[in-house]
Amino acid sequence: MTTNPNNFSRREFIIKIGKFSLVLTLPLPACGGKKKTENAPVCLAALTHDEKTFSALADTIVPGCQTDPSGAPGAVEACALNLIYDDKMPIVEVATLLVSLLDGAARDLYQRDFVDLNLEERTQAVLESEKRLPLLSWLLKLIRSAFYVGYFSDIGLKYLGYPGPNLGYVNLGFSFGEKMSEELTPDGNLP
Amino acid sequence: MAEKVDVVIVGSGFGGGIPALRLAEDGRKVVCLEWGKRNTAKDFLQSWDPRYLATLYNVLNSRDFTMWVRRARTLGGGSVLFSGACLRSPREVFDYVDLTGYKVWPDEITREVMNPFYDLVEAKLKIRQVRWDEVPKAGGTFAKMLANLGKTCDRTCFDYENCLQCGFCEAGCTYSRKITLLDTYIPEAESLGAEFRTECEAFDLEKEPGGYRVRYQDRYGNWQEIEGGLVILAASAIETPCILLRSRAHLPNLSSQVGKNYNNNGDIAFYFLLPEGWPSAELYKGRTNAAVMCYAFWAEHRITFHPGCNPPGIFSAVEIHRRAGPGSLPWGLEHKQMVKKYYPDRMLGVLAIGLIDSVGEVGITEDGRPWVDIPMTAYLQNYISRVEGVMQTIAEGNGAELLYTALDGYEHGDAHCLATCRMGRDPARSVCDPYGEVHSYPGLFVSDGSTIPAGTGVNPALTIAANAERIADYIVKNR
Numbered sequence: 001m002t003t004n005p006n007n008f009s010r011r012e013f014i015i016k017i018g019k020f021s022l023v024l025t026l027p028l029p030a031c032g033g034k035k036k037t038e039n040a041p042v043c044l045a046a047l048t049h050d051e052k053t054f055s056a057l058a059d060t061i062v063p064g065c066q067t068d069p070s071g072a073p074g075a076v077e078a079c080a081l082n083l084i085y086d087d088k089m090p091i092v093e094v095a096t097l098l099v100s101l102l103d104g105a106a107r108d109l110y111q112r113d114f115v116d117l118n119l120e121e122r123t124q125a126v127l128e129s130e131k132r133l134p135l136l137s138w139l140l141k142l143i144r145s146a147f148y149v150g151y152f153s154d155i156g157l158k159y160l161g162y163p164g165p166n167l168g169y170v171n172l173g174f175s176f177g178e179k180m181s182e183e184l185t186p187d188g189n190l191p
Numbered sequence: 192m193a194e195k196v197d198v199v200i201v202g203s204g205f206g207g208g209i210p211a212l213r214l215a216e217d218g219r220k221v222v223c224l225e226w227g228k229r230n231t232a233k234d235f236l237q238s239w240d241p242r243y244l245a246t247l248y249n250v251l252n253s254r255d256f257t258m259w260v261r262r263a264r265t266l267g268g269g270s271v272l273f274s275g276a277c278l279r280s281p282r283e284v285f286d287y288v289d290l291t292g293y294k295v296w297p298d299e300i301t302r303e304v305m306n307p308f309y310d311l312v313e314a315k316l317k318i319r320q321v322r323w324d325e326v327p328k329a330g331g332t333f334a335k336m337l338a339n340l341g342k343t344c345d346r347t348c349f350d351y352e353n354c355l356q357c358g359f360c361e362a363g364c365t366y367s368r369k370i371t372l373l374d375t376y377i378p379e380a381e382s383l384g385a386e387f388r389t390e391c392e393a394f395d396l397e398k399e400p401g402g403y404r405v406r407y408q409d410r411y412g413n414w415q416e417i418e419g420g421l422v423i424l425a426a427s428a429i430e431t432p433c434i435l436l437r438s439r440a441h442l443p444n445l446s447s448q449v450g451k452n453y454n455n456n457g458d459i460a461f462y463f464l465l466p467e468g469w470p471s472a473e474l475y476k477g478r479t480n481a482a483v484m485c486y487a488f489w490a491e492h493r494i495t496f497h498p499g500c501n502p503p504g505i506f507s508a509v510e511i512h513r514r515a516g517p518g519s520l521p522w523g524l525e526h527k528q529m530v531k532k533y534y535p536d537r538m539l540g541v542l543a544i545g546l547i548d549s550v551g552e553v554g555i556t557e558d559g560r561p562w563v564d565i566p567m568t569a570y571l572q573n574y575i576s577r578v579e580g581v582m583q584t585i586a587e588g589n590g591a592e593l594l595y596t597a598l599d600g601y602e603h604g605d606a607h608c609l610a611t612c613r614m615g616r617d618p619a620r621s622v623c624d625p626y627g628e629v630h631s632y633p634g635l636f637v638s639d640g641s642t643i644p645a646g647t648g649v650n651p652a653l654t655i656a657a658n659a660e661r662i663a664d665y666i667v668k669n670r
Contacts, residue, residue: 061522068313068524072531088242123523134255135508140522142241145507151240160534162475162503164489165237169356174476177324180334180345188320188348190281190648191302 033191043079043152053099056115061140062123062147062156067119072159079152080143091139098139105129148182196220197403199419201393201434204268205656206425206639208372208380209312213289213663215383222417223385224407225298226392226426227265231373236313237324239504247272247363251429254564258455260605262427266389269427269652270372273606274360274480276497277318278649279309279657281489285647289548290570295644297615300661304380308657308664316350316370318653325358327477329539332465333498334483340588342487347480347497348653353520358500361477387388391415393434394559395634396422397441403635421634421670425659428453428608428641429587432553433561435612435622435629444631449612455565456544456607457494459580461576462511465537468573474535475502484649488581494545495649496582501540506530509596511538531638538594543578546646547571549610607651612641626669627662634670638662 043073046055059067064074084091092096099114105128106114110121117125130136147156150164157164182191197219200207211223227247228234248261263269267326282302288294301478312318326334326346334344360369365447366372377387390410390627396403403422409415424431439445465472477500485496495623505511510521511530518529524526530538563573586593595652615621618630627642640657642650 005539014661021247027266051517062527063524068527072527074494074527087243088245121522123520127520134257135252138252141507144522145241145504146240149239149241149504149508151238151242160503165357165359165502169476174327174356174473175324176328176470178331178333179323180326180331181483182339183345184343185345188345188484190486190489191281 004137009033042083043077044081048109049113050099051081051085052115053102053113054095055081056117056122057102057126057139058084058143058146060126061143063119073155075147077142077153078147078150078156079148082152083142083146084139089142091142098136100138101129101133102126105132192388193404193416193418194419195418196222196401197366197419198222198421198423199224199403199417200423201405201417202268202425202427202430202639203266203372203377203387204425204639205270205372205652206268206427206642206659207423208270208376209656209659210266210423210425210638210663210666211385211387212376212380212383213660213667215385217667220346221244221385222419223380223387224391224405224417225268225389225520227263227268227388227389229266229387229389230271231365232363232365232367235359235365237357237359237365239502241510242363246367248319249565251561254562257567258565258605260429260455260608262429262608266387267372267377270656271363271369272361273652274499274650275351275369275478275615276480276650276652277313277316277348277656278351278484279305280649280651280654281486283489283493284546284646284648287546289645293620295549295613297617297644299353299625300364300614305661307656308660309653312653312656312658313348314430315375315579316649316656318348318350320348321482323608323615324483327500328471328473329477329498329500330481330483332469332472332539333481333485333496333541336463336585336589336591337485338587339489342485344483344485345485347484349478349480349482351478354478356477358475358477358479358502367595377667379509393426394430395434395437395441398632399439409538421636421666423636423638423666424612424638425639427639428611429553429561429563431637431639431641432611433555433559433624436555438557442632442635446618446630448618448620448622450553452549452610452613452644453553453563453565454549454610454645455551455605456609456651457547457574457578458605458607459543459545459578460509460541460596461541461579462596463539463541463586463589464533464592464594465539466590467537469537471536472539473621474538474540476500476535480650489648492577492581493648494543494578494581496541496543497650499540499542502592503530503534506534509540511540511594511596513592514595542580542583544646544649545574545578546648547574549613553611564663607640607647608650609640609643609647610645612637613641613644615644627658636662636666
């Protein structure tokens with residue numbers, strides 16, 4: 001794991017300096033040149049080659065505003081890097097291996113590093129990488145979860161129109177409220 | 192010198208929590224070892240954050256990474272974290288004969304034999320069939336799809352009271368609306384002196400004069416030993432065989448079938464893309480299991496279907512995709528656009544459950560860690576094709592499109608793990624006898640999903656629970 005001279009983990013370091021607002025000076029992911037708002041997440045910035053590679057991977061799995069023609073946010077804006085570099089996740093320990101895998105596939109297909117490819121090329125490189133290491137699909141799930149689960153930010157949930165957890169839908173018409181089909185059994189159980 | 196009690200139970204889910212009460216009621220001194228924490232409603236979150244779920248579940252990859260299985264890791268086990276669907280297995284389940292001609296359920300166990308034990312669990316957990324106005328729109332939509340084909344669809348039975356339909360059943364009910372073992376069997380057992388030791392993980396056991404000694408690691412990482420005149424293993428269909436396999440040096444006469452015959456209940460997940468113009472299915476509103484069950488294909492195919500409600504997190508865990516064309520990958524720009532366009536109004540998830548032969552296996556690595564494997568055999572592929580054919584019929588009959596899960600079109604079920612220590616009369620074909628007692632080892636019982644000899648045709652929780660009641664009844668009367 002990347003550390004700074006004060007022996008903080010990189011994640012701790014970013015969080016700590018974020019408290020002093022210095023984090024605003026970092027190239028944080030943002031869409032359409034919008035300023036950081038109150039609810040905007042503090043995403044880790046991609047500074048090293050490994051981090052830039054994972055950021056490019058995240059942008060391949062759920063393309064964000066730099067890639068999606070609609071300008072809608074994606075996994076990068078949902079702070080997928082924070083999850084990849086979360087100490088509780090097993091990715092950090094094999095980060096270099098995974099980057100080598102992606103770069104290896106990218107060079108074999110296009111003679112360039114993964115971060116230098118366009119979306120279509122990155123897509124093909126990910127597919128090739130999955131063939132070489134089926135375990136990669138777990139990293140893809142993790143990246144998708146940053147966007148669709150929404151624990152660092154609700155940016156993906158808002159994009160989908162999901163209102164989020166709540167006190168329940170009893171009074172919000174969750175049911176059609178009427179019989180929808182004939183039934184085979186008297187009590188829900190087959191004999 | 193090891194601590195001694197009458198009964199040591201490993202696992203506090205349906206398989207362990209139920210015998211704990213019944214044996215405590217019989218005056219036995221019971222200690223139950225549970226590897227998870229004592230979580231209650233105040234500890235649960237409405238979240239699918241994998242870091243949170245990792246505190247409740249233990250997830251295991253298959254060796255070829257084509258599937259994963261999850262085991263509950265909390266006091267009360269699966270009763271706390273399952274969808275709440277409680278259905279009786281149809282009669283034909285107990286008559287199932289596999290491809291080798293082997294009748295997998297022992298003759299002693301029939302639906303009629305199970306009925307009184309189903310009654311016990313249903314009464315204790317207040318299980319009842321939901322009303323139509325308690326069926327989420329996802330369930331109503333699926334019922335309508337079947338009605339359009341002239342097929343039936345039945346309302347499901349649950350152990351809920353006044354469900355708020357928030358959709359986080361499998362992350363732990365934050366509103367205490369699911370009636371679990373934490374509300375019933377476990378506190379009742381504790382009131383009778385049973386002790387539930389949480390964060391205690393059993394490793395192995397060995398035979399001692401007058402019983403068995405269980406070795407476990409406590410919450411502080413210290414190794415402990417406890418002896419029981421009886422030992423009941425109920426640590427899940429993944430962990431229970433692993434405990435036995437780790438104990439093989441001490442229990443040399445164990446059946447060769449330990450860990451064999453892993454059965455995922457024939458689970459296959461599909462998604463329908465509903466046609467335009469239909470009322471919104473509102474996928475995110477409603478209990479995880481969308482409260483209807485289709486039995487219409489049971490007689491011909493031995494398959495049942497039920498839909499689910501899912502928050503968007505489903506798109507991270509399940510690889511929902513089209514078979515061809517835009518959206519044929521479970522990620523990427525086209526996938527994102529497909530999800531945006533159709534979720535939550537028109538993407539409806541459905542789980543198929545079917546009677547299939549047991550072709551998987553659970554084992555341990557050299558250092559004793561579990562592995563699981565379900566090879567993709569021609570037999571399984573044929574079953575998948577059969578299920579897909581039925582689903583395609585439902586889709587086409589409604590102008591819907593059938594979507595797929597996982598890159599090969601087959602998402603193995605991850606929660607309905609069965610049959611790894613199956614019951615039977617023949618030690619060459621089974622691990623324990625029809626009452627859960629391990630062949631050659633009197634006083635050593637198994638009472639969880641691993642004893643269930645094959646698929647249950649429906650969600651297996653109620654059958655696992657009723658079977659645990661049946662085994663507990665046998666022990667009380669005979670041991």
